[in-house]
Amino acid sequence: MDQMLVSSWFNLHSSVPSSYVQPPESRPSHTVVSEKSIPVIDLGGHNRAETLHKVLKASEEYGFFQVINHGVPKDLIEGTLNIFKEFHAMPAKEKMRECSRDPKGSCKLYTSREINKKDAIQFWKDTLRHACPPSGEYMEYWPQKPARYRWRTLKSLGGNDYVYVNIFSSRIYDSKGLGLTPGYFNSVLTENPTVQAHHYPPCPEPSLTLGAPKHRDPTIITILLQDKGINALQVFRDGEWIGVEPIPNAFVVNIWLLLQITSNGRLVGPEHRVVTNSRVARTSVAYCINPSNKTIIESAKTCVSSTNPPKYKPISYEDFRRDILIKGTAFVEAELMQSH
Numbered sequence: 001m002d003q004m005l006v007s008s009w010f011n012l013h014s015s016v017p018s019s020y021v022q023p024p025e026s027r028p029s030h031t032v033v034s035e036k037s038i039p040v041i042d043l044g045g046h047n048r049a050e051t052l053h054k055v056l057k058a059s060e061e062y063g064f065f066q067v068i069n070h071g072v073p074k075d076l077i078e079g080t081l082n083i084f085k086e087f088h089a090m091p092a093k094e095k096m097r098e099c100s101r102d103p104k105g106s107c108k109l110y111t112s113r114e115i116n117k118k119d120a121i122q123f124w125k126d127t128l129r130h131a132c133p134p135s136g137e138y139m140e141y142w143p144q145k146p147a148r149y150r151w152r153t154l155k156s157l158g159g160n161d162y163v164y165v166n167i168f169s170s171r172i173y174d175s176k177g178l179g180l181t182p183g184y185f186n187s188v189l190t191e192n193p194t195v196q197a198h199h200y201p202p203c204p205e206p207s208l209t210l211g212a213p214k215h216r217d218p219t220i221i222t223i224l225l226q227d228k229g230i231n232a233l234q235v236f237r238d239g240e241w242i243g244v245e246p247i248p249n250a251f252v253v254n255i256w257l258l259l260q261i262t263s264n265g266r267l268v269g270p271e272h273r274v275v276t277n278s279r280v281a282r283t284s285v286a287y288c289i290n291p292s293n294k295t296i297i298e299s300a301k302t303c304v305s306s307t308n309p310p311k312y313k314p315i316s317y318e319d320f321r322r323d324i325l326i327k328g329t330a331f332v333e334a335e336l337m338q339s340h
């Protein structure tokens with residue numbers, strides 16, 4: 001880790017270091033947050049066709065929505081958030097030791113962004129990121145502390161309780177709405193999920209800084225758990241910022257480029273960002289559903305036709321991820337959309 005975690009020094013300052021100050025147009029103080037909200041979908045209803053329709057409509061119109069009554073037990077959700085809070089509360093040295101078992105870096109602890117360009121403006125955030133495929137591969141590289149970290153994380157991500165992929169990817173997007181073949185998402189497309197546990201310490205000057213930049217997620221779907229009672233996540237839609245109000249035990253679902261390509265541009269995820277606050281630390285846990293490295297990302301056959309030809313160039317997930325880290329998402333999106 002070439003930079004100090006924000007959590008190691010945030011309480012030593014009464015103002016933010018200049019490298020964390022955003023240019024005026026990107027500052028939270030520059031924006032009014034709209035009164036609007038993103039859709040909230042109740043997955044507990046009995047009319048499955050109606051629920052699927054709502055999900056698809058929200059995906060088309062917003063690309064961002066919350067789900068409630070999703071069937072994931074409250075204890076599991078609270079336990080998951082708590083274990084990541086405990087992790088980020090450990091001393092920096094211990095956290096780094098717990099994340100350095102894999103020389104290939106399948107488990108990482110970083111601050112600001114995964115790759116920080118020299119002289120780039122910094123973000124008020126530390127992140128623990130590791131692979132968590134259903135196969136259990138890479139688990140030996142996960143942190144072993146706090147106690148029961150692996151057990152707890154596995155319980156919410158693995159085995160029969162592999163709730164996130166089961167509930168969202170297949171049940172929501174499978175077959176019907178997008179006309180995909182049954183089981184489309186239970187394949188290589190969802191084999192390579194990662195978890196990102198973000199920690200945003202309190203910030204002395206929230207109006208000048210951001211916890212996460214305006215971005216889109218380079219995933220198929222991101223499923224996010226956020227801390228109760230802290231408004232921080234904002235979605236950019238029609239030129240205004242909309243706050244994603246934390247609903248206890250809800251999941252925030254957000255689609256992006258990979259699903260945009262799969263659906264041949266029908267579903268488009270919006271940009272979003274995270275603002276900080278001066279009162280309390282915030283934790284959020286993002287489950288990023290990704291394909292295996294060799295998977296070729298292209299529009300699904302059922303989403304293209306002679307009048308609606310593929311809009312994107314095919315690319316392997318491995319190349320896609322590398323390009324995203326080096327060139328940035330907007331550039332890669334533009335490149336894939338070039339006429340071909």
Ligand SMILES: O=C(O)CCC(=O)C(=O)O
Nearest residue numbers: 196198217233274284286
């Ligand atoms: O912390 C949050 O609420 C959002 C994090 C995020 O946007 C991401 O992990 O891509």
Ligand SMILES: [Fe+2]
Nearest residue numbers: 215216217272
């Ligand atoms: Fe995101």
